[in-house]
Amino acid sequence: MSSSPLYLQIKQFILDNIESGRWPVGHRITTELELTEQFSVSRMTVNKAIRDLVADGILQRRPRLGTFVCAPEEKAESPLLDIRNIAEEVVSRGQRYHNKVISQHELIADDFVAIKLGVMVGTAVFYSEILHFANETPLQLEVRWVNARYAPHYLEQDFTRITPNQYLSENCPLSAIEHTVEAIVPDNHIKTTLALSASEPCLLLNRRTWSGDRLVSSALLYHPGSKYKLTSKIVLS
Structure with a gap:
């Protein structure tokens, strides 16, 4: 098992799904509640991982709809x-x-x-x-x-x-x-x-x-x- 902080493991899980193509642009990712249960962590830990990816322009939150994969930013x-x-x-x-x-x-x-x-x-x-x-x-x-x-x-x-x-x-x-x-x-x-x-x-x-x-x-x-x-x-x- 990885020794890195749990929120980083969750970030990496999300990034791996995006980079592999399993979660393409526009895809709604696994919910925070589901990630909380999957990784046996607090909602706060999952929220930090997603919040970081939103700040990086990788994910986008849509009120009442969920969190979605963004199109790559221009380099x-x-x-x-x-x-x-x-x-x-x-x-x-x-x-x-x-x-x-x-x-x-x-x-x-x-x-x-x-x-x-x-x-x-x-x-x-x-x-x-x-x-x-x-x-x-x-x-x-x-x-x-x-x-x-x-x-x-x-x-x-x-x-x-x-x-x-x-x-x-x-x-x-x-x-x-x-x-x-x-x-x-x-x-x-x-x-x-x-x-x-x-x-x-x-x-x-x-x-x-x-x-x-x-x-x-x-x-x-x-x-x-x-x-x-x-x-x-x-x-x-």
């Missing part, structure tokens, strides 16, 4: 050949942006970080890990390393008020970017943080940014594959 979209502040992206779509700072500290570069940031092993660098939301839905997990030499005040910032992207753009004017994109099988930390279902794909954008000839920042940006896409436009002469 959030970012330009692959440019850098946009995720807070501005979310607001431009009419959604509410907020974030949660998971970690923000100095660390010593190991082999992996040294290669990512172009510094010597043993160099002190800055690290931040931030979860970005659109309304109440996790949209991006940002894991970032910053060269402390070029952004010495990075750790002093309140990243609930200004995003790392905005701060670095204002203090280390962008001259070049490097992007690589890949689909990954997320580890448990990423899966839990982004609230991914068991079969949810994860999209990873690797980004490095330069200011002049200085490699300032390296970031790993994780997105729920069902809610996010990257696009590019190339004009041919």
Whole structure:
């Protein structure tokens, strides 16, 4: 039996039914009373699971009729050949942006970080890990390393008020970017943080940014594959 909280097990049960096609768009799901009996839990526990899925736009309550499966929301979209502040992206779509700072500290570069940031092993660098939301839905997990030499005040910032992207753009004017994109099988930390279902794909954008000839920042940006896409436009002469 799963050790996860009961309301999460109920959420997963509902998501599994939707993703398998057993409960298509427009389908009225099992009632709260039936779920209460099926999982031997309180009505409050079932209500929390359904309330979370309603907030995520997966389910819709209809008074006196029941709870129904919604059509998938249009995926959030970012330009692959440019850098946009995720807070501005979310607001431009009419959604509410907020974030949660998971970690923000100095660390010593190991082999992996040294290669990512172009510094010597043993160099002190800055690290931040931030979860970005659109309304109440996790949209991006940002894991970032910053060269402390070029952004010495990075750790002093309140990243609930200004995003790392905005701060670095204002203090280390962008001259070049490097992007690589890949689909990954997320580890448990990423899966839990982004609230991914068991079969949810994860999209990873690797980004490095330069200011002049200085490699300032390296970031790993994780997105729920069902809610996010990257696009590019190339004009041919």
